[in-house]
Amino acid sequence: MQTKPFGKSGPQASVIGQGTWYLDRGDRRSAISALQRGIDAGMTHIDTAEMYGDAELVIADAIAGRRDELFLVSKVLPSNASRRGTITACERSLKRLKTDRLDCYLLHWRGSYPLADTVAAFDELIAAGKIRSWGVSNFDAEDLDELLDVAGAGKIACNQVLYHLQERAIEHAVIPWCERHGVAVVAYSPFGHNDFPSPSSKAGAVLQGIAQARKATPRQVALSFLTRLRSVLAIPKASSPEHAAENAAAGDLTLSDGELAALDKAFPRGPKPRSLPML
Numbered sequence: 001m002q003t004k005p006f007g008k009s010g011p012q013a014s015v016i017g018q019g020t021w022y023l024d025r026g027d028r029r030s031a032i033s034a035l036q037r038g039i040d041a042g043m044t045h046i047d048t049a050e051m052y053g054d055a056e057l058v059i060a061d062a063i064a065g066r067r068d069e070l071f072l073v074s075k076v077l078p079s080n081a082s083r084r085g086t087i088t089a090c091e092r093s094l095k096r097l098k099t100d101r102l103d104c105y106l107l108h109w110r111g112s113y114p115l116a117d118t119v120a121a122f123d124e125l126i127a128a129g130k131i132r133s134w135g136v137s138n139f140d141a142e143d144l145d146e147l148l149d150v151a152g153a154g155k156i157a158c159n160q161v162l163y164h165l166q167e168r169a170i171e172h173a174v175i176p177w178c179e180r181h182g183v184a185v186v187a188y189s190p191f192g193h194n195d196f197p198s199p200s201s202k203a204g205a206v207l208q209g210i211a212q213a214r215k216a217t218p219r220q221v222a223l224s225f226l227t228r229l230r231s232v233l234a235i236p237k238a239s240s241p242e243h244a245a246e247n248a249a250a251g252d253l254t255l256s257d258g259e260l261a262a263l264d265k266a267f268p269r270g271p272k273p274r275s276l277p278m279l
């Protein structure tokens with residue numbers, strides 16, 4: 001499994017991580033086994049959020065005794081992202097995750113609290129050793145410009161954004177911005193949430209063909225395509241150990257230029273939308 005830095009010379013995280021949205025809704029034992037199988041296979045980067053119901057509690061059970069192997073990320077809701085509220089929310093997440101620190105802590109999306117207040121809270125959390133780095137989610141290039149003015153260079157570890165084969169809007173401005181400033185891009189919903197291309201579609205057939213030729217699966221090829229750029233990591237969510245193992249193996253698959261070009265043609269980037277798509 002490859003790793004990539006979270007921010008300029010920041011801590012390294014596995015290029016394929018594990019999403020946990022809705023992981024608390026199905027069979028709990030299967031969810032715990034999925035996380036553990038994923039960690040065993042190298043997906044040590046785990047993404048969660050205070051918004052994801054009991055997902056933090058499921059993670060706590062899955063990672064007991066293994067905290068030091070992990071790169072753990074959680075997020076504060078915009079409605080809690082005041083200076084004091086961010087600190088309280090982080091402490092709540094630490095308690096639920098049964099850990100004393102997060103490797104990265106994110107503002108889930110931009111809300112009405114001034115960015116300066118949230119950033120001040122992040123700085124305080126770093127000074128207290130409760131988080132190692134901080135980042136944002138669902139920020140467009142203009143939001144990142146404002147954030148950079150507030151925080152200064154070299155502070156933003158990542159921007160977590162929607163990115164999958166059928167939604168490539170971030171390639172227009174967000175990825176170039178992040179690459180210019182040494183900010184990691186974390187692709188969320190890399191399988192389109194619940195809309196993965198079917199092999200019966202024209203583009204899905206191209207994906208399937210490449211997968212067969214590489215003795216891989218279409219989902220592994222999709223993850224490899226999304227993480228082809230040096231700044232991009234991806235966090236698929238899986239609730240079965242089999243799915244987790246399949247996704248982890250994508251961390252060792254490198255596509256050829258010809259395969260990347262075929263996927264680029266089958267799933268075109270499209271024009272730049274007016275606003276950043278998000279779920």
Ligand code: NAP
Nearest residue numbers: 019020021137188189190191192193236237238239243246
């Ligand atoms: P996703 O990862 O694109 O897709 C999850 C779906 O793919 C689930 O139905 C899952 O089924 C299925 N799946 C996973 N691996 C599979 C495999 N190998 N074979 C077949 N099916 C497979 O969707 P997502 O949960 O929306 O996104 C991933 C993570 O990104 C989230 O969990 C969350 O951590 C993060 N996220 C962040 C934001 C944000 O605003 N920052 C928004 C959305 C998501 P099973 O569950 O049955 O395995």
